[in-house]
Amino acid sequence: MPLNDILNTDLIDLNVEGNTKDEVLRYMANVLLKNGYINDAEVFVKDIYEREAEGPTGMGSHISIPHGKSFSVLRNGIMIGKTINPIRWESSMSDDGFQDTHLIFLFCVSADAEFARNHMMLLSELAGKLGNDVRVAKLSKATTKEEILDLILCEDDQLGEAEALEEEEIVDLDIDF
Amino acid sequence: MKIVAVTACTAGIAHTYIVAEKLQKAAEELGHDIKVETQGSAGIENELTAEDIANADVVIYTHDIAIRGASRFAGKKIVDVPISTAMKQPKSLISTIEKKLGK
Numbered sequence: 001m002p003l004n005d006i007l008n009t010d011l012i013d014l015n016v017e018g019n020t021k022d023e024v025l026r027y028m029a030n031v032l033l034k035n036g037y038i039n040d041a042e043v044f045v046k047d048i049y050e051r052e053a054e055g056p057t058g059m060g061s062h063i064s065i066p067h068g069k070s071f072s073v074l075r076n077g078i079m080i081g082k083t084i085n086p087i088r089w090e091s092s093m094s095d096d097g098f099q100d101t102h103l104i105f106l107f108c109v110s111a112d113a114e115f116a117r118n119h120m121m122l123l124s125e126l127a128g129k130l131g132n133d134v135r136v137a138k139l140s141k142a143t144t145k146e147e148i149l150d151l152i153l154c155e156d157d158q159l160g161e162a163e164a165l166e167e168e169e170i171v172d173l174d175i176d177f
Numbered sequence: 178m179k180i181v182a183v184t185a186c187t188a189g190i191a192h193t194y195i196v197a198e199k200l201q202k203a204a205e206e207l208g209h210d211i212k213v214e215t216q217g218s219a220g221i222e223n224e225l226t227a228e229d230i231a232n233a234d235v236v237i238y239t240h241d242i243a244i245r246g247a248s249r250f251a252g253k254k255i256v257d258v259p260i261s262t263a264m265k266q267p268k269s270l271i272s273t274i275e276k277k278l279g280k
Contacts, residue, residue: 056261169269172273172276
């Protein structure tokens with residue numbers, strides 16, 4: 001099954017309303033509800049927060065990846081939202097622990113382990129694609145649904161160069177064997 | 178050097194896979210061989226074989242929850258870091274290991 005099968009243009013919204021993380025999460029949960037991906041927005045958001053409590057989901061480059069497993073999920077998928085306003089979000093990448101987010105990948109995953117396992121494989125493949133810094137930098141600048149889809153679906157070697165790529169400064173870490 | 182790594186995050190949905198990709202890219206960029214096993218909601222993928230482990234100079238655990246099958250790595254040099262380290266500084270992680278191992 002190709003990656004395209006879990007991507008749904010109805011779940012890409014370029015004008016996500018809200019000023020806070022809570023407002024945008026609720027807005028996006030409602031889109032999932034309207035499209036039949038979940039049966040209860042309240043329960044879904046509560047389950048997303050449960051995962052949020054365990055660690056930051058801001059991944060730098062103004063992108064956040066809230067996710068969680070919920071029994072409210074009827075269909076595994078991913079909602080992609082570009083926010084109208086910058087949203088303050090807990091981040092694993094910044095020193096003060098927060099970032100401004102304007103692109104959100106909201107993973108919608110059933111809490112039932114055996115449910116749509118092939119979809120889970122596709123979602124994991126999609127998540128892996130976000131491990132590429134060039135793709136992430138380009139997604140952060142994308143302005144249309146087509147651009148977002150193309151960036152997700154293309155192979156790494158088709159990405160080309162990214163402007164203003166935030167390169168990691170290589171330092172010695174305090175680690176032991 | 179030859180690296181094997183295992184990634185496992187709490188939900189097993191996103192970070193497990195993002196970090197696997199980041200480690201892969203960082204190691205390749207710095208000129209090392211790497212194989213990364215992911216332990217997430219999609220099950221165990223790219224599972225490390227006994228041969229992979231035997232040939233490895235170092236094992237990296239990148240995790241926020243217990244690694245499954247840790248006994249496979251008995252006697253190996255193991256670097257144990259949280260997911261956040263590999264999210265934020267994958268190249269620094271590989272480069273520091275390289276320096277400490279002298280490879």
